[in-house]
Amino acid sequence: MQIRPINAPDDDFAAWYEVYAAAREADYPGGPHWLERELKVIYEGTEQHGSRLWLAEDGGRAVGAALLGLPLRDNLTLGEPEIYVRPGHWRRGIGSALLQEIEDAAKAAGRTSLLTYLEGPAGAPANSGTAFAEKNGFSRRITEISRVQRPPFDLDAITAAEEAARPYAAGYRIVTWRDNVPDEYLDEYARLQARLSTDAPLGDLEYEAEVWDEARIRTGEARRARMRRGSWNAAAFAPDGSMAGLTVITLSVDSDECGFQDTTIVDPAHRGHRLGLLVKAANVRALLADRPGVQAVWTWNADSNAHMIAINETLGYRVAGWSAGYQKSA
Numbered sequence: 001m002q003i004r005p006i007n008a009p010d011d012d013f014a015a016w017y018e019v020y021a022a023a024r025e026a027d028y029p030g031g032p033h034w035l036e037r038e039l040k041v042i043y044e045g046t047e048q049h050g051s052r053l054w055l056a057e058d059g060g061r062a063v064g065a066a067l068l069g070l071p072l073r074d075n076l077t078l079g080e081p082e083i084y085v086r087p088g089h090w091r092r093g094i095g096s097a098l099l100q101e102i103e104d105a106a107k108a109a110g111r112t113s114l115l116t117y118l119e120g121p122a123g124a125p126a127n128s129g130t131a132f133a134e135k136n137g138f139s140r141r142i143t144e145i146s147r148v149q150r151p152p153f154d155l156d157a158i159t160a161a162e163e164a165a166r167p168y169a170a171g172y173r174i175v176t177w178r179d180n181v182p183d184e185y186l187d188e189y190a191r192l193q194a195r196l197s198t199d200a201p202l203g204d205l206e207y208e209a210e211v212w213d214e215a216r217i218r219t220g221e222a223r224r225a226r227m228r229r230g231s232w233n234a235a236a237f238a239p240d241g242s243m244a245g246l247t248v249i250t251l252s253v254d255s256d257e258c259g260f261q262d263t264t265i266v267d268p269a270h271r272g273h274r275l276g277l278l279v280k281a282a283n284v285r286a287l288l289a290d291r292p293g294v295q296a297v298w299t300w301n302a303d304s305n306a307h308m309i310a311i312n313e314t315l316g317y318r319v320a321g322w323s324a325g326y327q328k329s330a
């Protein structure tokens with residue numbers, strides 16, 4: 001077995017992705033996943049976030065795929081590993097060899113802490129990933145529950161929930177838009193995104209506030225366009241013009257398979273006005289108007305985030321699985 005570094009734009013990435021998809025499907029059939037062309041763009045890296053990739057081959061066949069994510073603007077001592085081994089080749093030390101490669105690279109890059117997210121379906125609380133992580137000195141720092149919204153979408157129930165919430169939000173204005181953030185919302189959008197990075201429950205994770213500015217937003221948008229992913233956005237504005245709440249869903253331009261609920265945040269100064277429900281309801285209505293065939297919208301919440309979970313259940317999201325953050329300090 002040989003391990004060699006590869007780059008996302010290389011032809012070898014097809015083999016990397018094939019192992020990724022097969023390993024994920026084995027642990028979480030039908031679970032959320034990226035398309036190949038989406039990951040190819042993600043792993044090209046940006047000024048904010050770098051990625052290093054490795055491929056493990058046995059007799060010329062790809063059997064393992066590994067990633068080290070490197071935050072470059074914040075969390076500079078953190079490395080984000082992911083390891084995938086082709087089913088049928090598990091328990092032969094391939095994952096361990098890839099982890100060793102990652103740990104050496106992380107150390108050389110000055111990263112003293114490693115953080116990875118593992119996922120699985122409801123009803124199977126542990127899997128190969130959790131066993132492997134625990135064996136290698138990672139400990140669970142946070143558990144999130146994934147929920148998914150699938151057709152048939154109950155638009156009547158969503159509209160009824162919105163109407164019940166509206167009296168609590170007198171004076172607030174809900175605005176929706178597609179794709180790029182309008183210039184006039186940029187500063188407020190950046191402020192809420194930065195808040196979200198530490199406002200959402202973090203369990204015992206060691207994670208710094210993210211730095212958000214116009215460059216980061218516009219870079220992300222350009223990258224999303226190259227991934228051929230669209231975004232649907234809804235924000236609530238307070239009477240003084242500040243952005244009080246924000247939510248984002250992304251979905252491939254070419255595939256209805258896998259929508260992701262990205263950000264949802266309500267500024268603490270504006271909580272208690274049902275703005276979380278109002279922005280999410282407006283956003284899903286906008287998404288369905290444009291893309292009535294959407295097959296799934298996935299969302300993740302810390303199990304301690306009771307308020308957000310109640311909103312999601314009202315909107316028709318149902319529990320699908322779990323996602324756990326595992327961290328290890330060097």
Ligand SMILES: CC(C)(COP(=O)(O)OP(=O)(O)OC[C@H]1O[C@@H](n2cnc3c(N)ncnc32)[C@H](O)[C@@H]1OP(=O)(O)O)[C@@H](O)C(=O)NCCC(=O)NCCS
Pocket residue numbers: 023024027081082083084085086089090091092093094095096097116118119127128129130131132133135
């Ligand atoms: C997790 C994964 C990468 C492990 O790859 P692997 O090549 O099988 O790992 P190794 O053979 O090096 O296993 C090392 C040790 O981890 C533990 N381990 C790995 N898989 C395990 C499993 N399914 N059940 C119990 N323990 C397991 C064992 O202690 C193992 O040592 P042992 O076989 O001598 O008992 C692989 O199962 C996989 O691709 N899973 C799906 C994707 C995933 O969850 N990746 C996340 C990891 S960041």
